[in-house]
Amino acid sequence: MNQKKTTQRPYNLGAARVEQVQSVLGEVLQWAHPADAVLSRWMRAHPKLGVRDRGEVADAVFDVLRHLRRYRHFSESGTGPAARRLAILGLSAVVTEKLLAEALSEPEKNWLSHVGKIPVARLPRAIRDSMPDWLDERLSALPNADALIAAMNQPAPLDLRINPLKADRDEMLAVLRDGPAAKFNPEPTPYSPWGIRLQGRPPVNRWPMFEKGEIEVQDEGSQLLAALVAPKRGEMIIDYCAGAGGKTLLLGALMRSTGRLYAFDVSAARLARAKPRFARSGLSNIVPVVIAENNDQRVKRLRGKAHRVLVDAPCSGLGTLRRNPDLKWRQHPESLGALLALQARILRQAAQCVMPGGRLVYATCSILPEENEQQVEAFLAENPEFTLLDAGKIVADRCKNLTFETPMLALRPDVHGTDGFFAAVLERVKPASAKPDV
Numbered sequence: 001m002n003q004k005k006t007t008q009r010p011y012n013l014g015a016a017r018v019e020q021v022q023s024v025l026g027e028v029l030q031w032a033h034p035a036d037a038v039l040s041r042w043m044r045a046h047p048k049l050g051v052r053d054r055g056e057v058a059d060a061v062f063d064v065l066r067h068l069r070r071y072r073h074f075s076e077s078g079t080g081p082a083a084r085r086l087a088i089l090g091l092s093a094v095v096t097e098k099l100l101a102e103a104l105s106e107p108e109k110n111w112l113s114h115v116g117k118i119p120v121a122r123l124p125r126a127i128r129d130s131m132p133d134w135l136d137e138r139l140s141a142l143p144n145a146d147a148l149i150a151a152m153n154q155p156a157p158l159d160l161r162i163n164p165l166k167a168d169r170d171e172m173l174a175v176l177r178d179g180p181a182a183k184f185n186p187e188p189t190p191y192s193p194w195g196i197r198l199q200g201r202p203p204v205n206r207w208p209m210f211e212k213g214e215i216e217v218q219d220e221g222s223q224l225l226a227a228l229v230a231p232k233r234g235e236m237i238i239d240y241c242a243g244a245g246g247k248t249l250l251l252g253a254l255m256r257s258t259g260r261l262y263a264f265d266v267s268a269a270r271l272a273r274a275k276p277r278f279a280r281s282g283l284s285n286i287v288p289v290v291i292a293e294n295n296d297q298r299v300k301r302l303r304g305k306a307h308r309v310l311v312d313a314p315c316s317g318l319g320t321l322r323r324n325p326d327l328k329w330r331q332h333p334e335s336l337g338a339l340l341a342l343q344a345r346i347l348r349q350a351a352q353c354v355m356p357g358g359r360l361v362y363a364t365c366s367i368l369p370e371e372n373e374q375q376v377e378a379f380l381a382e383n384p385e386f387t388l389l390d391a392g393k394i395v396a397d398r399c400k401n402l403t404f405e406t407p408m409l410a411l412r413p414d415v416h417g418t419d420g421f422f423a424a425v426l427e428r429v430k431p432a433s434a435k436p437d438v
């Protein structure tokens with residue numbers, strides 16, 4: 001008998017998992033980089049881990065980020081390194097009790113059982129639902145804040161968008177339901193005519209329909225923004241903050257690859273990431289342009305020329321907490337102040353490109369009024385040649401059952417099941433002389 005083999009301790013998967021999560025948290029909680037970037041780097045450095053291992057580590061890290069304040073409150077009791085206690089709490093939401101028990105000492109087991117009995121509902125909301133005070137205060141001012149915050153603390157499903165140039169939603173749904181995607185339970189999105197919602201963590205970018213440019217990953221809310229821009233064939237459209245091209249792609253397809261669609265951004269790196277997506281999509285009407293922050297000559301040349309200008313503004317991203325829970329810890333009131341000034345500046349610059357009778361669409365993935373309604377109101381006060389149109393009426397054609405209480409589009413995870421998105425459509429009125437005589 002092999003003596004060595006019988007005396008070797010069996011591999012303790014639970015202990016390994018706690019160490020893995022603790023090690024990722026050690027870096028993520030320094031807030032130097034976005035959590036998904038830290039996780040991707042860590043995964044690349046651990047190529048031998050299987051799909052399930054990766055999934056459990058990522059889920060536990062994201063669970064800690066969602067519930068960080070509550071977990072820190074729980075971690076005030078217990079002993080050992082704080083990051084280990086956080087890792088244990090995150091894993092307790094993700095793996096089986098049996099697996100976790102393999103990793104824990106007796107005092108740790110007792111501590112976990114003790115915190116499991118704390119009546120969470122009696123904790124103050126900012127601790128219970130893990131919001132920094134400044135954000136909890138701002139969210140309190142919104143209608144049904146409890147429901148909104150609770151929904152933002154849930155993981156999001158994965159939304160796909162078909163490329164209307166290359167695919168039909170019903171046919172794609174049938175293909176997905178018939179193949180290996182069936183286990184992710186594909187369903188049509190409730191509002192967007194191009195969306196398919198999946199549950200779980202499907203490896204979409206390895207699917208042939210993704211490689212062929214027939215589908216893209218895009219939250220339903222983001223798809224609805226393209227419906228709101230409502231570009232037509234042959235028009236000249238500017239996507240002023242195109243980034244990695246998420247919205248550009250759908251705008252280009254809605255134009256049936258005709259006309260001209262400028263994809264502007266100040267970040268060459270972001271636009272570079274858009275290029276393979278543009279190539280896969282089969283669109284030939286997109287013109288990517290890296291613009292300068294101020295006094296850009298290309299922008300000047302397009303003064304008064306565009307039918308539609310979309311400003312998908314840099315924002316706090318606080319509408320996307322379901323996917324990016326670290327943002328609530330990485331954003332601060334001071335960074336918000338700088339963003340507000342930048343949004344107002346971009347809006348002013350982009351507005352100059354809109355032709356008389358054309359439209360400016362201002363959008364964010366934030367739920368904070370100062371980035372949204374208040375920006376639009378300030379812009380309208382300074383620019384009386386623009387008027388606010390009714391967003392609900394504009395999307396009604398394409399998106400059934402989508403209504404809003406004000407003329408602006410405001411999507412919420414608790415109400416619409418999308419990320420939090422905001423958009424307003426502003427039309428530049430034609431000067432009186434340009435109107436036909438009656």
Ligand SMILES: C[S@@+](CC[C@H](N)C(=O)[O-])C[C@H]1O[C@@H](n2cnc3c(N)ncnc32)[C@H](O)[C@@H]1O
Nearest residue numbers: 241242243244245246247265266267312313314
């Ligand atoms: C919300 S992201 C855009 C996301 C993109 N539209 C999409 O759907 O994937 C905002 C973008 O604004 C860009 N940006 C920041 N300052 C800008 C400026 N002054 N002019 C134009 N774009 C700017 C950022 O580089 C970033 O890519």
